[in-house]
Amino acid sequence: MTAPILQVKDLSVYYNKKKALNNVSVDFYPNEITALIGPSGSGKSTLLRSINRMGDLNPEVTLTGAIDYNGRNIYSPRTDTVDLRKEIGMVFQQPNPFPMTIYENVVYGLRINGIKDKQVLDEAVEKSLISASIWDEVKDRLHDSALGLSGGQQQRVCVARVLATSPKIILLDEPTSALDPISAGKIEDTLYGLKEKYTMVLVTRSMQQASRISDRTGFFLDGDLIEYDQTKQVFLNPRHKETEDYITGKFG
Ligand SMILES: Nc1ncnc2c1ncn2[C@@H]1O[C@H](COP(=O)(O)OP(=O)(O)O)[C@@H](O)[C@H]1O
Numbered sequence: 001m002t003a004p005i006l007q008v009k010d011l012s013v014y015y016n017k018k019k020a021l022n023n024v025s026v027d028f029y030p031n032e033i034t035a036l037i038g039p040s041g042s043g044k045s046t047l048l049r050s051i052n053r054m055g056d057l058n059p060e061v062t063l064t065g066a067i068d069y070n071g072r073n074i075y076s077p078r079t080d081t082v083d084l085r086k087e088i089g090m091v092f093q094q095p096n097p098f099p100m101t102i103y104e105n106v107v108y109g110l111r112i113n114g115i116k117d118k119q120v121l122d123e124a125v126e127k128s129l130i131s132a133s134i135w136d137e138v139k140d141r142l143h144d145s146a147l148g149l150s151g152g153q154q155q156r157v158c159v160a161r162v163l164a165t166s167p168k169i170i171l172l173d174e175p176t177s178a179l180d181p182i183s184a185g186k187i188e189d190t191l192y193g194l195k196e197k198y199t200m201v202l203v204t205r206s207m208q209q210a211s212r213i214s215d216r217t218g219f220f221l222d223g224d225l226i227e228y229d230q231t232k233q234v235f236l237n238p239r240h241k242e243t244e245d246y247i248t249g250k251f252g
């Protein structure tokens, strides 16, 4: 059996006194897509943000437990968050390209890391945009503003921007819910294709999306991880009544 690449252990997260995640333990496996589902406010985004240490700058956030990446707790004081975010990238619900050219968006992380060689940057741009399935659409306008692209194209540029830093894990927080169905489908296909090389954790409101592209699914309710299993098991034969009610649309 393959070893997990990321292990969340007994994680609880508070915003001041409010508990948003309650002793959650979950293992993520390499080259899989894990879908996180559950109603609004159930703690899905809090879990994703915790994996990227995005609560670090918010004095209201307290966290107990551990998140081991490659066997080391990312919350250990020795972890450099800049390095961590190179390995664990994140894509958000609203496409958020920077107000710069498509090219500069993609090389942003590389420039921060001091890479200046034009050939290296050019290659990274082409490779990342190809992997994000948007190269053909933008190859003749790399030096135009990314803000001139459609929402779906912008989101694929954001995926390319993450890929350019060669991450191992990509966290995606409802990456298609602000997009029209055709653009959403393109992102979905892109993510499916990226499984070969990356591990993904995908928060989604779409049960169809979770069942189409994920290998495992976790169902959250009020900060608890109620059920976590192979996606087929969760959707075809859920063990908990709450899971069944949610996936059949009884609430949420
Ligand atoms: N920055 C924040 N400050 C205070 N409370 C927050 C913050 N972010 C989320 N919460 C609360 O934490 C709980 C979980 O939220 P969240 O992780 O965003 O859930 P989900 O992504 O499943 O909708 C909710 O009750 C939400 O109101």
Ligand SMILES: [Mg+2]
Pocket: 044, 045, 046, 173
């Ligand atoms: Mg959320």
